Each structure stands twice: as C-alpha cells, then as structure tokens.
Amino acid sequence: MSRTREAIIDKLKQDILRWEGFRPSPAGTNNDMGLGPLAEAFPGGMFPTGVIHEFISQSPEDTAASGGFIAGLVQKLLITGGACLWVSYTRRIYPPALKLFGVNPDQVVFVDVPLQKDVLWVTEEALKCEGVATVICETKDLSFTESQRLQLAVEKSHVTGFILRKDATKINTTACVTRWQVRPVRSKLRRGMPGVGVPRWQVDLLKVRNGKPGHWIIEWTNQNFKTVYAPEIAEQARRYA
Amino acid sequence: MPKRYASIWFRHLLTDWKAIRQPSLRGTAYVFAEPDHGRMLITAATEKARGYGVIEGMTVADARVIAPDLEVFDGKPGHNIKLLTGLAEWCQRYTPLVQLDPPDGLLLDVTGCTHLKGGEKAYLKEIADRLKTIGYTIRPAIADTIGAAWGVARCAISGLIVPEGMHRNALMPLPPYALRLPVDQLQRLRNLGLHTISTFIYMPDTVIRRRFGKSMVLRLHQALGQEVEYLFPIKEPVPFTERLECLEPVKTRSAIETGLTDLLERLCKRLYQEGLGLRSATFTWYRIDGKSGNITIGTNQSNNRVEHLFKLFFIKLDNVAPGLGIELFTLAATKTEPISDKQSELWAAKGGTDSSEVAELLDRIAGRIGNAYINRYLPGEHYWPERTPQKDTDLKKAAESEWRTDKPRPIQLLDKPERIQAMALTPDYPPKQFTWKGQQHIIVGADGPERIEREWWLEPGEHRDYYIAEDEAGRRYWLFRSGHYNADNNQHWYLHGFFA
Numbered sequence: 001m002s003r004t005r006e007a008i009i010d011k012l013k014q015d016i017l018r019w020e021g022f023r024p025s026p027a028g029t030n031n032d033m034g035l036g037p038l039a040e041a042f043p044g045g046m047f048p049t050g051v052i053h054e055f056i057s058q059s060p061e062d063t064a065a066s067g068g069f070i071a072g073l074v075q076k077l078l079i080t081g082g083a084c085l086w087v088s089y090t091r092r093i094y095p096p097a098l099k100l101f102g103v104n105p106d107q108v109v110f111v112d113v114p115l116q117k118d119v120l121w122v123t124e125e126a127l128k129c130e131g132v133a134t135v136i137c138e139t140k141d142l143s144f145t146e147s148q149r150l151q152l153a154v155e156k157s158h159v160t161g162f163i164l165r166k167d168a169t170k171i172n173t174t175a176c177v178t179r180w181q182v183r184p185v186r187s188k189l190r191r192g193m194p195g196v197g198v199p200r201w202q203v204d205l206l207k208v209r210n211g212k213p214g215h216w217i218i219e220w221t222n223q224n225f226k227t228v229y230a231p232e233i234a235e236q237a238r239r240y241a
Numbered sequence: 242m243p244k245r246y247a248s249i250w251f252r253h254l255l256t257d258w259k260a261i262r263q264p265s266l267r268g269t270a271y272v273f274a275e276p277d278h279g280r281m282l283i284t285a286a287t288e289k290a291r292g293y294g295v296i297e298g299m300t301v302a303d304a305r306v307i308a309p310d311l312e313v314f315d316g317k318p319g320h321n322i323k324l325l326t327g328l329a330e331w332c333q334r335y336t337p338l339v340q341l342d343p344p345d346g347l348l349l350d351v352t353g354c355t356h357l358k359g360g361e362k363a364y365l366k367e368i369a370d371r372l373k374t375i376g377y378t379i380r381p382a383i384a385d386t387i388g389a390a391w392g393v394a395r396c397a398i399s400g401l402i403v404p405e406g407m408h409r410n411a412l413m414p415l416p417p418y419a420l421r422l423p424v425d426q427l428q429r430l431r432n433l434g435l436h437t438i439s440t441f442i443y444m445p446d447t448v449i450r451r452r453f454g455k456s457m458v459l460r461l462h463q464a465l466g467q468e469v470e471y472l473f474p475i476k477e478p479v480p481f482t483e484r485l486e487c488l489e490p491v492k493t494r495s496a497i498e499t500g501l502t503d504l505l506e507r508l509c510k511r512l513y514q515e516g517l518g519l520r521s522a523t524f525t526w527y528r529i530d531g532k533s534g535n536i537t538i539g540t541n542q543s544n545n546r547v548e549h550l551f552k553l554f555f556i557k558l559d560n561v562a563p564g565l566g567i568e569l570f571t572l573a574a575t576k577t578e579p580i581s582d583k584q585s586e587l588w589a590a591k592g593g594t595d596s597s598e599v600a601e602l603l604d605r606i607a608g609r610i611g612n613a614y615i616n617r618y619l620p621g622e623h624y625w626p627e628r629t630p631q632k633d634t635d636l637k638k639a640a641e642s643e644w645r646t647d648k649p650r651p652i653q654l655l656d657k658p659e660r661i662q663a664m665a666l667t668p669d670y671p672p673k674q675f676t677w678k679g680q681q682h683i684i685v686g687a688d689g690p691e692r693i694e695r696e697w698w699l700e701p702g703e704h705r706d707y708y709i710a711e712d713e714a715g716r717r718y719w720l721f722r723s724g725h726y727n728a729d730n731n732q733h734w735y736l737h738g739f740f741a
Contacts, residue, residue: 060653060739063653064740071652083596096618096645097741098652100646104644105620106644108618111610112615113610122609125602131596131598131602184740186685187686187717196740
C-alpha cells in the first residue's frame with residue numbers, strides 16, 4: 001500500500017516539474033558534478049546542464065572564489081568532450097591555476113573581447129554552437145532580455161553557460177535557471193598547523209528554478225568538491241564577510 | 242600559346258586628368274610645372290599649348306613669352322604614378338596581368354584574353370572607347386613582345402595591332418626612340434644619320450655593342466623577342482578567383498548578397514573538386530565611378546562550406562559602400578589548404594577544440610572582433626608567473642610539456658602587481674597585515690615564502706618572495722615582496738593575485 005502511495009507521489013512530483021516547464025536533460029549527459037548534498041537542491045537531484053547559471057560577485061576576492069567553483073564544475077562538464085570558451089573583456093583568470101581544478105588550460109579557448117558590448121554577442125554565438133560543452137562569460141550587468149536570449153540559445157544547443165557577473169551593480173531579475181553567490185571563507189587546517197588550507201567557500205544558491213535554494217560550505221580537495229556540514233562555520237564566516 | 246602584349250600610352254595623362262576634374266579647361270592651353278633648380282619647369286602640356294610651341298622641359302617664363310594666356314598648375318612629383326596605379330587597377334578587368342610603365346603608360350599581358358571581347362581589334366577599341374568616355378586619350382598597341390608593343394604604341398602612324406611574328410617588320414620604319422633608348426644614345430644615332438630602326442637592325446651585335454653600349458643590344462633584342470622580358474604585375478593573380486560582372490550596376494544589399502552567394506558557390510565547387518578548402522578569401526567590388534573596395538575573411542580550418550563562408554562575409558558586409566552602383570565583383574581564395582574529408586564521428590557526443598563546428602564558431606567570432614583576441618595558452622618553460630602561460634592562436638598545437646601543479650597558483654592574476662602597504666616582522670615572515678585600496682586586512686594564516694628569481698636573460702630587476710596570505714574573512718591573496726628584506730622599512734610589497 002505504502003509503496004504504491006510513494007510511487008504515486010513520485011509520479012505526481014515528476015508531473016508537477018514537467019508542468020512547471022522543467023525539461024530533464026537528454027540521456028547520456030553527465031549530471032553528476034560531485035556536489036554531494038548540494039545536488040539535492042536541484043529538481044530531480046540532478047545538476048541542471050544545458051541552462052544558464054548566474055554567479056554574482058561584488059569583489060575581486062568573490063570573483064576568484066566563483067572562478068574556482070566554476071572551474072570545478074567545468075572539469076566535470078568537459079569529461080564528455082567538447083570545447084570550453086572563456087569570454088571576457090577584462091580577464092584576470094590565470095590559466096595555469098585551472099589545472100589545479102582539473103581543467104586542462106590548453107583546452108580552454110579564451111576570447112578576450114576588446115569591447116564590452118561584444119561580450120554578449122560572442123557569448124550568444126558560442127552558446128548556439130553544439131560543438132561547445134560550456135561557455136563562461138564574465139560581464140558586469142545582464143538585463144532580463146539579454147538573459148532570455150542566452151537561455152533560448154542554450155535550450156536548443158544544450159550548452160551549459162556560466163555568467164559571472166563581476167562587480168554587479170544591481171541584482172535584477174534574469175531568466176537564468178540558477179543564481180549563485182560564492183564567497184571565500186576561512187580555510188581549516190588540523191589544529192595547530194600553520195599556513196593556508198584548501199579552498200573553502202560559502203556557496204549560496206540564491207535562486208533555482210523548480211528547486212530549493214540554500215547555503216552550504218564547500219571545500220575543494222583532491223580534485224573534488226567536499227561539502228562541510230558545519231553551520232557554525234558558515235555563521236562565523238558571514239559575520240566576517 | 243604565343244605571348245601577346247598590349248602597351249597603352251596615355252598621351253596626356255596629367256593634363257587629361259585635370260580636364261576630367263575641371264571640364265571647363267578642355268581644349269584650352271595649360272601646363273603643369275614643377276620647381277627644378279630654382280626655376281619652374283614644364284612637365285606636361287596640352288595639345289593646344291604644344292601648338293603654340295610650348296614643350297615639356299621648357300621653363301615657365303619662356304613659355305609665357307610664347308603664349309601669354311597660358312595657365313600654369315603646380316605639379317606634384319609622383320602624381321603620374323598614382324594615376325597610373327589607379328588606371329592599372331581599372332585595367333584588371335581586361336587582363337589579370339597589368340604592369341605600370343612610367344612615366345605615362347601601362348603594359349598588359351593579353352595572352353588569351355582578347356577573344357573574350359571578340360578579337361584584338363575589338364579588345365583595343367573597347368579599352369580606348371571606355372577610357373575616352375572617362376576623358377583620357379590613349380594610343381594602344383598589341384604585339385608579340387613588350388618592346389615592340391611599346392614602340393608601336395608611341396611611334397607608329399598606323400597598324401597598331403601587329404600580327405603574330407610581324408613585329409620585326411613593324412619596327413623597321415620606326416625611329417630609334419621606339420626602342421626605349423636613353424637620350425644620349427638617341428642623340429648619337431641622330432648624329433650618325435640613323436633615323437629609323439631599319440638602318441641599323443641588320444648591323445652585327447658586336448658593332449652595336451662597341452659603338453652604343455650593351456644596353457642598346459639588350460633593348461633591340463627585347464623588342465625582337467630574342468631576349469626574354471618579364472612583366473611584373475601590380476597584383477599577383479590568384480589561382481582560385483571567380484568574377485561576376487553585373488549586367489546592370491547593382492547597389493542594393495540583397496543584390497550584393499546574391500552576387501556573393503553566387504561567387505561562393507562557384508568557388509567552393511571548384512575547391513571541392515580539387516579537395517581544397519579556404520583559409521582566407523578576399524571579396525572585391527568595383528564601382529562604376531572607378532572606386533573599389535574589398536573585405537577579407539580568414540578561417541581557422543580549411544573550409545569550403547558556402548553557408549559558413551557566407552556568414553563570415555555577412556558580418557562584414559556592412560562595409561560595402563555601393564555608391565552609384567557596382568559593376569563587377571571578384572572573389573579570390575588567397576590561401577587554400579587541403580581539406581580533411583574524414584567522416585565526422587557520429588557517435589561522439591561532442592568533439593574537442595579542433596572540431597569543425599568550433600572552428601567555424603571561432604571564425605565567426607574572429608570576423609567580428611579580430612583573430613588576435615582569441616587565445617589559447619600552452620605551458621611555457623618559465624617560472625616567472627607572467628610568462629608561464631604562453632599565448633598561442635593556433636588551435637591545433639599540442640602542449641610540449643605538462644602544466645605544473647606542484648606549486649599553488651592563484652586563479653586570478655592581476656596584469657600588473659598592485660602596490661600595497663604591508664607590515665612584516667622579520668626577514669622571512671609573511672606580513673601581519675596589509676592595506677589595499679584603503680582597506681586593512683589582518684592576516685591570520687600564511688604560506689611561504691616561495692622565491693621566484695627574475696629571468697635575468699630576459700629582463701633586469703629584483704626577485705620576488707611570494708606568500709599566500711589569508712585574512713580574517715577567509716579571503717586568500719598572493720602577495721610578494723620585491724627584493725630583499727630591508728631593516729630600514731623601505732620594502733616594496735605588492736598584491737599579485739587572488740586564490741579561489
């Protein structure tokens with residue numbers, strides 16, 4: 001009896017997702033980003049690929065943390081092949097460091113657009129191309145219409161796009177599927193050990209379509225994400241930030 | 242096929258040009274003069290002025306005595322070359338091989354071109370007629386050799402088209418000037434009473450060489466075709482070129498697009514048959530007012546797909562200014578490469594960076610923003626952080642060495658290290674705190690130092706001692722001290738990057 005009830009509820013959940021406009025990824029795509037408990041926030045427990053993710057950063061330190069987090073995701077996306085484009089007009093990303101996040105820097109094509117107004121044009125062209133696995137776009141502002149265009153482009157080509165909004169002046173509504181904010185927090189070493197530990201971030205999933213937003217503390221260790229269950233650390237970090 | 246050359250002599254190049262610009266001057270007496278050793282020397286005179294007895298090389302003062310109503314314009318040195326270059330480009334519609342022939346002529350290799358206009362006579366007539374409509378009076382001639390055509394164009398009274406093999410006969414009655422000889426040799430010939438070429442053409446070479454020098458033998462042989470003379474065209478003809486002549490001048494965007502598509506289809510078909518693909522191509526348009534322009538595209542991988550190449554041109558098509566109308570389009574494949582016709586792997590979900598889809602995408606981006614802004618980085622054999630990633634625009638080049646992962650590197654690196662105010666205790670210790678952009682950061686954890694020596698064989702300067710520093714809020718920085726620790730508090734600390 002309870003089994004049938006569970007099955008009915010599962011079925012209904014799937015239906016509701018579908019009615020809400022959620023389209024599951026086509027078969028054969030790699031949705032496992034190694035995010036662990038964080039993946040529960042997404043509809044169906046699968047990291048959405050073939051959509052636009054928006055990252056907000058207010059300071060260069062946040063941009064670095066977001067860059068690291070994105071690089072970790074890109075590593076997983078590139079496993080199935082495809083090209084990666086990094087579009088920016090003021091690029092500071094340091095290619096050798098990508099290797100530390102598992103991305104081979106010589107597989108990434110960096111498009112350093114000389115004019116800011118061309119950034120979104122290049123991004124849209126890249127997102128339309130099916131041979132591309134993922135596109136990272138560093139920009140400042142993104143209007144609702146612009147984000148709609150990008151989202152429409154990926155719905156056809158199933159490319160995953162990351163929009164990294166550096167020094168975003170205002171946080172407006174966009175058509176992006178998720179909105180993230182990644183900030184660095186104090187790294188943790190074994191008691192008494194000096195120095196700096198592995199990268200540790202406070203990851204805030206501010207918005208996710210058909211999912212549940214939340215906050216996590218995540219570390220990058222051994223070429224993988226590791227979720228740290230320590231709410232008091234998050235609290236402390238927020239106080240300092 | 243025996244060679245045929247045409248020589249076009251612009252009898253009044255500069256004065257005709259002036260009359261085109263100022264139609265009211267037509268038929269009047271005017272000259273161009275240039276300063277020379279403190280005097281004004283006449284460089285070009287009209288027919289009417291010549292009628293008064295004004296010739297080139299006369300001083301303006303003398304000419305004014307003969308013809309008081311003579312108008313004098315300032316000539317510019319090199320102006321005739323500029324005009325001739327423009328005319329040579331215009332003449333490329335008749336043959337791809339056009340050479341300038343200063344001071345006042347053009348040389349055309351018309352081998353195999355004349356039948357397109359219905360024979361040599363019709364060919365010359367069309368050139369002469371069209372140049373006459375523009376306003377230039379010319380004397381054209383066709384012969385087997387460059388020398389003979391030159392001489393016949395300038396000196397012959399009739400018979401401007403010399404039939405094949407008849408150039409010797411055509412040269413006979415002409416004066417020695419027809420052989421392109423320098424003035425001193427012409428004077429010597431005149432003093433000796435040798436007024437026509439026939440008087441000395443049968444002299445043995447040794448005699449001519451002894452009396453007049455080696456250059457005259459060369460000129461004579463060139464005119465007779467016994468010595469090879471090469472033509473150096475202003476533009477090298479491209480093997481893969483397609484032309485589209487419009488029946489009516491076109492100026493609408495859709496017409497230009499149709500023309501471009503037509504040319505691309507023809508060119509790509511030819512390339513496909515030869516197993517080649519485009520790497521760069523130039524689309525040129527010629528307007529009815531004599532102006533022309535071009536747009537050039539490049540591709541990252543040899544490509545012969547019409548749709549893709551059209552897209553690349555389409556991005557730049559706004560630059561086409563049709564003016565009053567365009568009468569001729571040409572499309573030249575300036576660089577071609579064998580195309581890899583391997584079957585695309587259908588089962589592979591996505592290709593790598595070198596897949597054709599990505600190559601086409603990068604072509605489009607390069608067409609919009611320029612190829613220089615698309616970069617890849619390969620590991621460079623350098624410790625100095627700025628030089629570790631080596632820029633490379635080639636998408637296929639493989640890395641020669643591995644990326645190093647043994648040392649931590651920041652994910653964000655500033656182009657130029659930024660000066661900070663830092664406080665460090667003792668020589669090897671990381672800073673306790675630093676101030677960047679007016680904000681103070683207390684450092685709670687740090688790693689280092691990692692000393693990176695400057696590559697002295699590339700540039701002079703101090704070494705750097707790098708520290709990874711984490712502040713209270715968990716923000717991680719890459720700081721360095723330039724040079725050694727000084728006790729006198731005169732240290733230079735910089736912020737160079739941000740760790741994730």
